[in-house]
Amino acid sequence: MGLDEIDTPYTAIDLARLQTNLERHRLRCQTQAIAFRPHAKTHKIPELAKLQLEHGAIGITLATIGEAEVFVDAGIDDIFLAYPLWLTPHKADRLGALTKNARITIGVDSVASLENSAQTLGATSVEFMIEIDSGHHRSGTSPNDVLAIAQALADHGLTFAGVFTYPGHSYNPEVKDQASIDEVEALTTACDALESAGFEVKVKSGGSTPSSQTTSDYLSETRAGVYTLGDAQQLELGTCGLDDIALSVITTVVSKRGDTVIVDAGSKIMAADKAPWATGHGRVLANIDARITAMSEHHATVVYPDEHSAPALGELIQVVPNHVCNAVNLVDQVAVIEDGGIVQWWSVAARGKNS
Amino acid sequence: MGLDEIDTPYTAIDLARLQTNLERHRLRCQTQAIAFRPHAKTHKIPELAKLQLEHGAIGITLATIGEAEVFVDAGIDDIFLAYPLWLTPHKADRLGALTKNARITIGVDSVASLENSAQTLGATSVEFMIEIDSGHHRSGTSPNDVLAIAQALADHGLTFAGVFTYPGHSYNPEVKDQASIDEVEALTTACDALESAGFEVKVKSGGSTPSSQTTSDYLSETRAGVYTLGDAQQLELGTCGLDDIALSVITTVVSKRGDTVIVDAGSKIMAADKAPWATGHGRVLANIDARITAMSEHHATVVYPDEHSAPALGELIQVVPNHVCNAVNLVDQVAVIEDGGIVQWWSVAARGKNS
Structure with a gap:
């Protein structure tokens, strides 16, 4: 199924990038001779936790009893x-x-x-x-x-x-x-x-x-935890590159003015995190020079280097949240992307399990 | 049911304060001879939208087709x-x-x-x-x-x-x-x-x-929209007082050091919003001099004026999010409080309806 066959905005994980991140972390821990017990609050997805275990994790870390109930129920x-x-x-x-x-x-x-x-x-x-x-x-x-x-x-x-x-x-x-x-x-x-x-x-x-x-x-x-998916914060901290970021939100350009576009995804799907040192509210997966300069609840303002590079009204773009842990916690499911198409949906089964 | 009979953290609305806010807004609009069509993305709760209509609203405003599907289904x-x-x-x-x-x-x-x-x-x-x-x-x-x-x-x-x-x-x-x-x-x-x-x-x-x-x-x-429930941002903008804030998150003190306590609610139930001009990450309903000084995903750091005023380990406190619209969008239901007890639960039926 093509990325444009689902109503935007929605959240997606690139499976190849995820697997690269999991394997890189496994090798790093192996080299350091250190066990790893990844924090699964980052993704709250049992399928993803099982992939982490397949890539050498000795168990998982969580934050709440409610999250643990979901993951134990899934067999962890x-x-x-x-x-x-x-x-x-x-x-x-x-x-x-x-x-x-x-x-x-x-x-x-x-x-x-x-x-x-x-x-x-x-x-x-x-x-x-x-x-x-x-x-x-x-x-x-x-x-x-x-x-x-x-x-x-x-x-x-x-x-x-x-x-x-x-x-x-x-x-x-x-x-x-x-x-x-x-x-x-x-x-x-x-x-x-x-x-x-x-x-x-x-x-x-x-x-x-x-x-x-x-x-x-x-x-x-x-x-x-965040090593699995990456986000705009890790990019700015230098702990991942743009090509390592496995989670994005697929959005549509709904308004445009020169080099600035408004997309139909805001803090209710990307979360409102912005550290004092962050250069913006998130990034654009296809253009490292573009920035999310303002975040509303259902819209983000994206500024491109010039009018020529900005997408047209109606175009789909993939935006990257600043903090993936809070972004994932906003959706019930994520699309899994392989070879540019949606191949399955994962339930964010522990979303909202705060107590 | 007492506030301590539910596992924390959870989100609650004080019904008396809500009704006071609704009636104050109705009178203000009547005095100004202006119709009002409140933005219901703030709460995403059909029961609350119906109360707004009973208090004079001519209809409601929403952000997405998915939200509209929920509210039309509820009879609006x-x-x-x-x-x-x-x-x-x-x-x-x-x-x-x-x-x-x-x-x-x-x-x-x-x-x-x-x-x-x-x-x-x-x-x-x-x-x-x-x-x-x-x-x-x-x-x-x-x-x-x-x-x-x-x-x-x-x-x-x-x-x-x-x-x-x-x-x-x-x-x-x-x-x-x-x-x-x-x-x-x-x-x-x-x-x-x-x-x-x-x-x-x-x-x-x-x-x-x-x-x-x-x-x-x-x-x-x-x-x-926010006039219904209030939040820490409106408090700092001077558009409501602490006594007007109708929504809070009920939390437990899980760690303590002098005048500083850690409660079991963070950005995954209060949202991460913090405007550049905000003095903190949220407030405490019972103490205007206390501040949320740091926000983790599942914990907030609350600093009291002195050790004497800080609550003890295990105590329940009500914290106020900076931005109520993003806070409500994190939970599936909210407790409705009347006379200090929980009298019913409202479904946040349009939560997460981003598209």
Whole structure:
């Protein structure tokens, strides 16, 4: 089926580019002798997670219990929820149900939240990773406080699986390289303290897509996600080229004025993400010199280098969102493109599973 | 049902605040002797559109054919799609099907797109509004070029319903008041030209939520949308108070460090919108001095004035998105709150209907 046979706007994944990205990441991790557990919140698509496992992933990372329910239901049996959860009895029941069919690991970053998990879960096979703050300053404990949490885990008879950090400051071009250094330093400090006290740290997990390109061999596992599909942010960070971007939104030019066209896709299909350092609201797949200069909810303004290069009214163009994770979360399904045509549709089965 | 009986995060609408907002807007439009056709892309909820009609709206405005299909199916019979559509044969068929059960009006901003509509629609009861650019510089023709489009409509035997503009620059605090002036000037220029040439301009439609508060009586119709629910952007623009905000996301504190807490709601339920002039990524309903200072996909960082005022781990707090239109488009349903409890759920039936 041709790209013009579906009403625009719609979201599409180029299968050949996706497979190239998966294989490149597999080889990079193999060279670095590091396991990878990709973050599947990026795509929320079981078919794509299975391709990642075929390309060497040891399991997947997710953000919410609702996402885990979808992926376990699809047959994926090793899941890490990489955040400190605050469990209610109902959330604990949902987590317990998942352990019947999968190995489930969750994050913890304070003795208080650990006590809450212990109380709500009771006897459980859920495993725990202690989150360390390596400079992103979101969740995560200071490396110096890690011992108290490990001791509380032991006191409750819960399984301590290892430590993890998210060097989210790697998304700031000015500190991108420093973030990789911070990541290892924080984990080293935490692991030295734990190992000196007699705790075995099986997993040392880090990684974001930017930092995974320079990850030290100190880590045992990386959790990059965006490497699968790419986006305009990664392009501007230099972690992918335009030819590596596998996801785009197919749009129609509905209005035109000289070098500027308005397309029928906006923040309700591309998401509104725009980092302070971003040069625009997204890019054009076929023209690296064109920019999305403004984003409305159902329209984007695309400026071309000159009137001659701008497409005509009614033409289809493929635009690239700034942040693929939030873009995918807006659609129920994506078209899969091979040899310029749509060959199948994948359900974004975990879309909107926020709790 | 109490707010703590549902797994967080989830999105909720306060019914009393909503009704106050609807009634305030009805009175404002009555005082200004202006009709209102609210933009229902803000909420995408048929039940809420029906409340707007009960509070005096003459019909609704929408953005896409897919949204119109949902609202017509719910029994709403007068819909304006306030954008220049570029119709394929399939989109024309879908639009034609809608006219069997509703009065449908669409936007047009060039002779070329009008010719395309005439060709794909054939004989049709679809009516046309000419879009005028009043300074937002998205779609819309220059007021000086409006005659050629009106003449082309007449040549094709199509119905010319009036003119409209979207003063989207009213969202910039520095030019907010000027945008209302620009809106009237652009419509006046266009209507003078049309009326001098013998065209009757039945509808002169303008409006955004910021500009609708200062709309001149030159307009016959306003299309504000966000006035229903409010959001952190409107709060910062001064068009609503914190007590007027009817939509919030109910979250749990999952991590804490002094005056800073991490809640379990991020851009995948609040959206990533942040205008350059915004002071943060959203607000806290119960504390005007607290700010969302950073937004991840599944978490937000909330900074309180001091440690004493910050909530404890496990506490529920209500956070307010910057831009309610994109926030609502992320969830399948919203809880309706009355007297502090959940009394029903509304389906966000037109969520994700982008084409």
